[in-house]
Structures are given as C-alpha cells and as structure tokens.
Amino acid sequence: MEKETLARLKKEKDAVILAHYYVDGAVQEIADHVGDSFTLAKIATGIDAKVIVMAGVEFMGETVKILNPEKTVYLPDPDADCPMAHMVDVEAIKEMREKYDDLAVVSYVNSTAEVKAHSDYCLTSSNAAKVVSAIDAKNIFFIPDGNLGHNTEGAFPDKHFINNNGCCPVHDSLTADMVRALKKEHPDAAVFCHPECKAEVLELADYTGSTKGILSAVGELNKDKNIILTEEGIGWELNRLYPDKEFIFPDMICAGMKMVTVDKIIHVLETGDNEVLLDADLIEKAKVPLDRMLAIASK
Incomplete structure (x- = not known):
C-alpha cells in the first residue's frame, strides 16, 4: 500500500x-x-x-x-x-581569516548552509584528498570534523592544517579497544572504517574510506566476514550487494538519520x-564552494 x-x-x-x-x-x-x-x-x-x-x-x-x-x-x-554540522560557526571562520593571510576555509559537506556560505571549498569523505590537492593556500582551516581533517592532513606535509574541534558523535565514540575486541572475536574478518573515526581506529582497519568506498572495498577484499566501522544503515545496501557475506557492526546508530x-x-x-x-543570497554564496568541489572532483 x-x-x-x-x-x-x-x-x-x-x-x-x-x-x-x-x-x-x-x-x-x-x-x-x-x-x-x-x-x-x-x-x-x-x-x-x-x-x-x-x-x-x-x-x-x-x-x-x-x-x-x-x-x-x-x-x-x-x-x-x-550534531557535527553545528560544531563550528561563522565567528570561528572570521577569527581564522584574521589570523592567517594565506588561508583556505575547507568545509566538510556536513555543515550548515551559513558555514558553507563563508567557506572557500566544500568536500566529502569521498573526495577530501582530491579537493585539498587542488588548493593553493598553505593554511587549511578544516571544518567542522577534526577527525576527517586529521586523517586527511598526513597526505599533505606541505600544508598547515588547522583542524576544528568537532566530530561525528557516532564515529568518534568508537575506540581502538572496541575494535580490538571485535577483531579478537572475529579473527578472520576484514575491517572497514569510515574516516570520521579517530586515527587510532583507522590504524586497525584493512580499508578506510567513505560509505560508497566501503561498499566497493568489501567486494574487492572478498572476505566472508566483515567488520564495518560506520553507521549500521549501510548494512541494508551491503546485504543487498553481498547476500552471502556476514557483516558485524559495533553499536553505531545516528539518531537523526x-x-x-x-x-x-x-x-x-x-x-x-x-x-x-x-534566502537567495545565502544560496548564491553557499553554492560557490559546492560548485568548486564538484568541478574538482569531476576532473
């Protein structure tokens, strides 16, 4: 019906x-x-x-x-x-622009329209490295997700990252000890992790990437058992794509979703x-960093 x-x-x-x-x-x-x-x-x-x-x-x-x-x-x-979208505000952006001359404000798509309107570039976990590689500025104010910023900056030793003190509460709640316990319980399982997790968690993963990346990587690694370190909603698509595989999730649920x-x-x-x-003016300003992201990612 x-x-x-x-x-x-x-x-x-x-x-x-x-x-x-x-x-x-x-x-x-x-x-x-x-x-x-x-x-x-x-x-x-x-x-x-x-x-x-x-x-x-x-x-x-x-x-x-x-x-x-x-x-x-x-x-x-x-x-x-x-919650992460509200962990940075326009005042923080203005303060950084006053502090650094050669600065690019790089906003994770998980941000408010107002924050996007005051940003230079947007990015997602799928294209973070590609977008940052196209930025000439020396200093990168990475907002609002500090974990994703930290997990991206290692590939860019020539840049200075200022990572905002924000996070996805669901991904940030996962600890290395929790992952070790899962690995001990399922020693034959491959581990897939989203880059919104802490760096200590990423170190224990066989693959780190966006939700779309995880979906592809599960097929490429082709293990019977798979520990998935992201929100459990992805399980629906995983089970549809790989009905013969087993998926193990920690307790990771986004209440908003x-x-x-x-x-x-x-x-x-x-x-x-x-x-x-x-507001039309807000749309016009917020569209600029999104268009830049889409243009860079399409190359």
Missing part, C-alpha cells in the same frame, strides 16, 4: 526521492537514488523532477536546495539533524510540509 501511494504521489508531484545510506532500510528500498553525501550532491545537480525529497538530515536538505534553488525540496523530518521514515516521506508529498527554504 505504501509503495502504491508513493508511486501515485511521485507521479502527481513530479517528485524524486534521494536517500542516504544511513537511513532505515525501508526508506532506502523506496528511494529513487541512494548514496553517500558526494553521490547525492552529484545526482542532485542533474534531476529533472520539480520536487526532491531528501531522505536524510538537515544539512543534506540544505545542500540539495543550494544546488537546486528553482526546485521544491522537502525534508521528511525537519528535526532530523547532524533514523528519524526519517516512509510515512514521513508520504506526509510531505501529500501536504507540502517541511519545505527547505533558504
């Missing part, structure tokens, strides 16, 4: 549903496109539909709206949020509630 209702509403409203890998599997199943932040950003720039439902957290809805100012964008739940449900998607399409609305 839900699928029939969605099919009718999508046709009536000329709508497309985008979903992040971390939302519930039932939402991923009904989405038109599922991906990580970078994949969804790319897809969003080429959608013909008039309406886009972003099944994810607030910054994702903002990003889709910034890239599609002429389209109607809905968030299934306006309270679904990413799990607020998104199929019922809420139907609700916004029926009622027009929870539209993402941003």
